[in-house]
Amino acid sequence: MAIGNCNICSDGKREMTINEFKRWLKKLDADKDGRISREELADAVRVTGGWFARLKAKRGVRSVDSNGNGYIDESEFKNLVEFAEKHLGVRIFQL
Template identity: 40%
Template sequence: MRKWCPRQVEVPLVEEQLKGLIRKFDTDGDGKISRRELRVGLRSLGLRFAGFRAFRAVRHADANGDGVISDEEINELAKYVSKWGISIT
């Protein structure tokens, strides 16, 4: 007898969910997301080319040029990352 198994549906994350997910990448708890933290986080999500994507994302969203993403800059980072189509199943 076959078991009933629901189909998995991919649901894209909205910006607020992405912000929450990105904030979890802050492993040292300083309130800022470095390129390394972003790379490790993206790799944990299974994204290909995580290092390159992290480099481009920080370069795009880092308004003051300090090399990290602060809480004020996370909105721009979430908008940029949302283009990648990250979804949950």
């Protein structure tokens, strides 16, 4: 479940557009419920080579999940972009 066709910058971060990031997130949504769970986010941390995946995912869901339901949904997408840039080694930009 690698991050698709994205460029790698000199600082080691992968660059992708918002649309590429959304497509990648759909691949992470293992149960296809339209939300990202803590386990699915931990898989994303692992895939991108991050350490302490479960801990980062727990903190990530806690910081991104603005409505407190334990999942990251479409309304919390902006928060997830910030988390991904900080913890998943990606840089997301708009065209």
